[in-house]
Amino acid sequence: MSDSHNKRPSSSLVALGAAAVLAVYTAGYARTRSAAERFAAQDAERRPAPVPTTPTAARAPEPVPTAAPAPPRPSAKHPDTKQPRKTSTVDSASPPSIPTAKPPVADTALVSPAPAPAPVPATPPRDTTAAPPPAATDTARAPEKEVLKDGLYFGWGKSRHGDIQAGIEIKGGRITSAFISECLTQYSCSWVSALPAQVVARQSANVDYVTGATQSANAFYYAVVDALKKAK
Amino acid sequence: MHTVAVMGTVVTITVVGLDRSGDEAERDAAIARAVGWFEHVESVCSRFDPDSELRRLCARVAEPVAASSLLFEAITFAIAVAAETDGAFDPTVGASLESLGFDRDHRTGRATPSGIPAATGARYTDVLLNPEQSTITLARPLVLDLGAVAKGLAIDLAARALAPFVNFAIDAGGDLYLAGRNGDDMPWSVGIRHPRDEGTVIETLRVSDTAVCTSGDYERWSDTTRGAHHIIDARAGVTATAAASVTVLAPSAMVADALATAAFVLGPAPGIALLERHGVDGVMLTPSLDRFATAGMRDA
Numbered sequence: 001m002s003d004s005h006n007k008r009p010s011s012s013l014v015a016l017g018a019a020a021v022l023a024v025y026t027a028g029y030a031r032t033r034s035a036a037e038r039f040a041a042q043d044a045e046r047r048p049a050p051v052p053t054t055p056t057a058a059r060a061p062e063p064v065p066t067a068a069p070a071p072p073r074p075s076a077k078h079p080d081t082k083q084p085r086k087t088s089t090v091d092s093a094s095p096p097s098i099p100t101a102k103p104p105v106a107d108t109a110l111v112s113p114a115p116a117p118a119p120v121p122a123t124p125p126r127d128t129t130a131a132p133p134p135a136a137t138d139t140a141r142a143p144e145k146e147v148l149k150d151g152l153y154f155g156w157g158k159s160r161h162g163d164i165q166a167g168i169e170i171k172g173g174r175i176t177s178a179f180i181s182e183c184l185t186q187y188s189c190s191w192v193s194a195l196p197a198q199v200v201a202r203q204s205a206n207v208d209y210v211t212g213a214t215q216s217a218n219a220f221y222y223a224v225v226d227a228l229k230k231a232k
Numbered sequence: 233m234h235t236v237a238v239m240g241t242v243v244t245i246t247v248v249g250l251d252r253s254g255d256e257a258e259r260d261a262a263i264a265r266a267v268g269w270f271e272h273v274e275s276v277c278s279r280f281d282p283d284s285e286l287r288r289l290c291a292r293v294a295e296p297v298a299a300s301s302l303l304f305e306a307i308t309f310a311i312a313v314a315a316e317t318d319g320a321f322d323p324t325v326g327a328s329l330e331s332l333g334f335d336r337d338h339r340t341g342r343a344t345p346s347g348i349p350a351a352t353g354a355r356y357t358d359v360l361l362n363p364e365q366s367t368i369t370l371a372r373p374l375v376l377d378l379g380a381v382a383k384g385l386a387i388d389l390a391a392r393a394l395a396p397f398v399n400f401a402i403d404a405g406g407d408l409y410l411a412g413r414n415g416d417d418m419p420w421s422v423g424i425r426h427p428r429d430e431g432t433v434i435e436t437l438r439v440s441d442t443a444v445c446t447s448g449d450y451e452r453w454s455d456t457t458r459g460a461h462h463i464i465d466a467r468a469g470v471t472a473t474a475a476a477s478v479t480v481l482a483p484s485a486m487v488a489d490a491l492a493t494a495a496f497v498l499g500p501a502p503g504i505a506l507l508e509r510h511g512v513d514g515v516m517l518t519p520s521l522d523r524f525a526t527a528g529m530r531d532a
Contacts, residue, residue: 012312012316012510013312013313013316013487013491013510014482014483014484014487014512015487015509016309016482017309017388017483017487017490018308018483018484018487019289020305020306020308020385021385021388021389021392021484021486022303022488023305024301024302024305024306024385024389025389025392026271027300027301027302027380028269028301028389032513033303036293102524108469118434125464173420178382182296187418208401208410208414208420208421208422208423209401209403209421209422209423209444210406210423210424210425210433211406211407211408211420211422211425211427211444211445211479212406212424212427212445212446212448212450212477212479
């Protein structure tokens with residue numbers, strides 16, 4: 001069903017892009033080290049980053065080592081794994097939500113949001129050549145172990161069209177539902193109708209991820225993020 | 233799963249096997265580094281933050297300005313794409329975007345206009361790059377917009393920080409990098425959303441170690457100009473209308489994102505030709521939902 005992929009020659013923009021990313025990543029170490037140290041000192045709570053044995057970022061020329069046989073990179077195209085096919089509506093049930101209504105779709109999509117433990121190699125290769133965090137970690141969003149307290153939480157998200165309030169329900173430390181609780185936008189909230197289900201669990205759909213899905217729905221996401229803060 | 237709000241969108245990082253026992257601190261540190269890259273790229277490349285390095289660069293005309301590696305590479309790449317498309321894609325459209333109302337931070341709603349008029353006739357050729365000195369000179373007043381480049385670059389940098397974990401996914405508002413395999417030990421499945429129906433997936437792909445980025449006319453609409461969205465045909469200075477969405481698969485998110493935007497501006501025939509010339513795959517949907525694709529993605 002999928003076309004075979006003829007390997008095309010490497011191309012200038014792809015090569016340029018790869019070189020640029022490498023250059024920035026490498027420079028990220030030298031250029032941001034002092035700032036990073038300063039910020040690290042300011043934030044005692046931040047987890048210490050593993051100290052690179054040698055900042056030989058050149059040793060990591062490829063963004064991602066792969067478990068599966070991978071084509072040569074960086075000039076190579078993506079691996080031959082995709083299977084384009086026509087699907088009209090493979091998303092999980094995501095009926096248009098009703099503005100200001102109670103949980104519009106969440107209950108239809110209650111799936112554990114946790115990524116399923118996967119049969120990955122027992123110990124991923126520990127490549128400590130990755131550059132330390134760039135200076136911008138001053139905001140110190142070191143990921144804590146996310147412990148969500150059970151309960152119902154609400155948060156607001158702003159958009160230029162108005163604000164949206166999202167509610168999330170936490171049970172057993174997991175988000176079990178997320179829904180639009182208030183829609184104060186000048187238009188109907190149907191434009192974010194698909195999102196609550198996505199927030200709860202993308203696994204409920206037939207796809208792991210959706211591309212191009214979420215830009216217009218920032219308000220809902222911000223509302224969920226706001227609500228999540230309160231659940232911690 | 234780790235979610236943060238950054239760069240005008242929500243970024244979700246998922247490392248497969250996150251719940252397994254292992255060196256938690258190391259893993260969390262890697263995720264912190266990945267997130268840190270997003271924040272760093274935003275602080276450097278934001279058009280909405282008057283204090284960003286990008287905005288400070290745009291405040292100086294006709295003099296060489298020393299640029300950080302990050303800003304220099306991002307602008308160099310954007311200019312290269314502009315040259316590839318004869319200026320249909322052009323990062324100097326920032327002032328035009330402002331005039332269409334795209335002048336404020338999505339999260340705060342605060343307007344942060346540059347004060348530079350749109351009609352200066354600026355083109356990408358007015359951005360002079362000096363790789364030896366790592367300086368950038370703007371030959372005339374203009375506002376650079378790295379919207380089609382910066383987020384992809386941040387995704388790529390974050391992917392590097394996460395590389396040791398082999399199997400992971402980065403979702404930055406629908407622009408994706410999918411490494412290794414998913415929780416079922418399969419290549420990741422990615423749905424391309426219907427450009428006119430947010431709840432519908434129009435097509436599904438299977439990918440591994442691939443960036444998947446989509447430029448769609450549904451992403452950001454102008455409040456002030458009827459029918460205008462955020463993708464500009466720089467040749468005419470108006471919203472591009474030949475496509476509704478373009479999805480590109482590439483080894484790098486920066487490449488995928490920029491080429492998706494460039495192909496969007498160019499429209500079906502030249503847009504697909506651009507993707508094929510650069511050896512990446514992509515699908516374009518027009519406003520009438522006609523489908524155009526590179527050879528590797530044409531339906532059998």
